[in-house]
Amino acid sequence: MSRGRKLTKKTAVSGAAQAQVQPHIDAIADQVMMPQTGNFGILYPDGRPNIRQVRDVERSMVQHLQDPRVRLHNPYARAPVDRTEPQSREAKNQAFGFQVQPDRIIDLPPGDSGAGKSVYMRRQVFSRLNGGNSVLDPVAGNPFDQVIGMATYVSSDCRPRFWHISFFGIGVQRVVNNVPTLPLTQSQILSRQLRPNTIGVTDSADYVPAVSVLQGRIMAFDESGQRFYDTDIIGNRSLDIYAWGVTAFILGPSNAGTDQGFYEVNTGSGGNLPQQPLEGIVEDALIGMRIVPIVINSTQNTENRTNTIVVPNNALSRVPIPPGTLRVQAICQDGPAAAATFTLRFDVGNDGTAAMRTDVGILDINPGQSRSDIVLVPNSSQIVIEPSGQSPAATGWSFIFEVEPQ
16 A cells, blocks of 8 residues: 555644653663564563563553643442433532622522521510601701611621612601590501592592611721711601611601600510600501522612592692602693692691691692692602682692502
């Protein structure tokens, strides 16, 4: 097959490789050039080597070129894992000695949000909403500057992470007239956790969740130190913070030193504490909050919720504000002329018997129009529809609330 061909083509070998194997080639050449006596007496003094000895020599020649830490698995030992199945990211990290990090959302099984263990706390709180100096002090003029601690959560490995904080509140507002006032029991609060539309002296079915007008405070601590965030609850509110840890509080009014103006109710005492006479509007609330570490920042979803009411002649009406409300727009269904005969205002919860002002803002109807702008909702529990005294006919109103559903 090779007749007439010149098989003299040489393969290029690098100088480093040639220098590495050259001592072995020289040693073999020296042995070959030695005079032979007998049957390979000089080249193989102990006789011709067998195949095992040849293989041992070949392995020793390349042993220094191999990584001494590499070991072949025992082919007869049972594999610790199924070699036909893909390995998880955590198993790969452990096999290579890498630090296991929190999973990304894409790496999690369906239905797993990647959140860590959460903490939850619920407390019953009693508060006087109007100012403590005088019964005529408005609710809007009473600062919320007292706190009740709820829960703290810190990072387990001193790394900043996302914290999802949620507040949940049920509030029952009532008017007291200079009498000692006991807080409601939890069962009484829960039995009144739904509110109706009120038209004059007529109430609809209870269908809107009652909201607490207390506020929440978040203390976040990170590289910058301690920072505080205050937020209204209006039934529920959720927010995300990136920090080493967070502490959550309930924020309420101090009432100018009135020691029973804002306090946590001790359900174990049975309410047998000496009560001070209070006058004004008070709130019994059940406030819960949750802190949970999450993998990525969550999306704050919003939705619209519409509440419609028909107001008859000269009837003062009240529309409860749904939990989680951010903004609202009022629309009069009977046109601009009918809308001009009413005054709309935000209210904390006056049932019509309180002596002080409980309104916290006016919901203005645009001049010449039958609707208002989309306005931010102050810390209130209801919208009061009040006729202006011009004996208007029955008028329909729709309130479109922008609600944060978390």
